[in-house]
Amino acid sequence: MTDIDDLRAQALAAIERAGDLEELDEARVRFVGRRSELVAAQRSLKDLPAEQRKERGRQLNELRGELERVVEQRHEVLAAAALQARLEEERLDLTLPPRRLPPGRPHLLTQVEQEIVDVFVGLGYRVAEGPEAEAGAYNFDLLNIPPDHPARAEMDTIYVSGYDDVVLRTHTSPVQTRVLTTQAPPVAVVVPGRVYRADTVDATHSPVFTQVEGLLVDTGITMAHLRGTLLELSRSLFGADREIRLRPSFFPFTEPSAEVDVSCGFCEAGTVHGAQAGVDGQAPVCRVCSGTGWIEILGAGMVDPNVLEFCGVDSRAHSGFAFGIGIERVAMLRNGVADIRDFYDADVRFLARF
Numbered sequence: 001m002t003d004i005d006d007l008r009a010q011a012l013a014a015i016e017r018a019g020d021l022e023e024l025d026e027a028r029v030r031f032v033g034r035r036s037e038l039v040a041a042q043r044s045l046k047d048l049p050a051e052q053r054k055e056r057g058r059q060l061n062e063l064r065g066e067l068e069r070v071v072e073q074r075h076e077v078l079a080a081a082a083l084q085a086r087l088e089e090e091r092l093d094l095t096l097p098p099r100r101l102p103p104g105r106p107h108l109l110t111q112v113e114q115e116i117v118d119v120f121v122g123l124g125y126r127v128a129e130g131p132e133a134e135a136g137a138y139n140f141d142l143l144n145i146p147p148d149h150p151a152r153a154e155m156d157t158i159y160v161s162g163y164d165d166v167v168l169r170t171h172t173s174p175v176q177t178r179v180l181t182t183q184a185p186p187v188a189v190v191v192p193g194r195v196y197r198a199d200t201v202d203a204t205h206s207p208v209f210t211q212v213e214g215l216l217v218d219t220g221i222t223m224a225h226l227r228g229t230l231l232e233l234s235r236s237l238f239g240a241d242r243e244i245r246l247r248p249s250f251f252p253f254t255e256p257s258a259e260v261d262v263s264c265g266f267c268e269a270g271t272v273h274g275a276q277a278g279v280d281g282q283a284p285v286c287r288v289c290s291g292t293g294w295i296e297i298l299g300a301g302m303v304d305p306n307v308l309e310f311c312g313v314d315s316r317a318h319s320g321f322a323f324g325i326g327i328e329r330v331a332m333l334r335n336g337v338a339d340i341r342d343f344y345d346a347d348v349r350f351l352a353r354f
């Protein structure tokens with residue numbers, strides 16, 4: 001028969017020896033588990049004569065209670081130690097200096113585009129967009145550029161092969177006709193986007209470039225509204241002291257049409273403007289404006305009544321203006337970038353300047 005004192009001594013020693021929770025659990029299973037000697041002894045109590053059964057039953061019960069308490073106490077001690085060890089091991093040294101990641105920033109073209117869009121959003125315009133692979137109908141026909149019109153050739157259109165009438169849009173103006181065919185006036189939209197022309201790459205030409213288009217159609221819109229709007233844009237892009245001038249021009253989708261110049265603020269001290277420029281070989285001529293005092297920055301005009309009618313807008317009741325501005329050109333002028341290719345070369349030394 002199991003000697004209770006002996007069993008007690010063995011069990012207490014094993015529990016005391018347990019160095020971690022796993023070893024403690026082994027000791028628990030071994031001494032108070034379902035298949036332990038102690039539980040077996042309790043089970044065989046029924047085989048004892050009644051007068052022994054009571055006293056031995058009490059002793060075994062007491063031992064079991066004691067061992068369970070001791071296991072629990074030891075468990076607390078070991079669990080606390082385990083937690084402490086883990087905290088030590090997973091300690092983070094918050095005093096280490098951080099690894100520095102240089103902050104990124106938007107590309108210069110994105111910055112300029114965003115600035116222009118912000119000006120117009122501030123004036124109550126909404127941003128509109130259209131696809132870069134565009135139906136000829138939106139890019140040309142609805143813009144009053146019929147199939148045989150020389151403007152199609154002038155724009156050096158890139159056609160999408162395998163499709164009947166799909167081009168890479170040559171300007172952002174097709175979004176004008178997309179908006180006008182789906183929204184009733186008043187409309188005021190600003191349209192940033194990429195455009196394509198089959199141009200040979202040089203310092204000022206790229207077959208892919210970026211424009212922002214503006215379109216306002218309402219009742220009673222005049223060229224004075226256009227002029228005031230473009231003056232606001234020019235001053236926010238180039239400086240509050242700038243002036244603009246409109247020169248007569250031609251676009252099939254606007255009538256009248258204008259090229260818009262901004263006054264030159266780049267002339268260095270000593271350069272001469274206008275009629276005096278270069279005369280007598282005296283003063284150096286400003287390279288940005290070639291001494292004229294004006295820099296061409298965009299094309300604009302009053303939306304041609306044909307375009308309104310093609311798009312389902314009553315041209316007797318409505319009028320509007322539109323303009324298109326080249327982002328690369330603005331960025332080159334404003335930030336002194338001499339070669340358009342710099343925008344696309346992804347040379348960090350260039351990009352990090354802006």
Ligand code: PHE
Nearest residue numbers: 171173299300301322323324
């Ligand atoms: N779409 C013209 C271009 O790309 C610019 C323009 C837009 C002119 C809107 C007038 C009105 O050259």
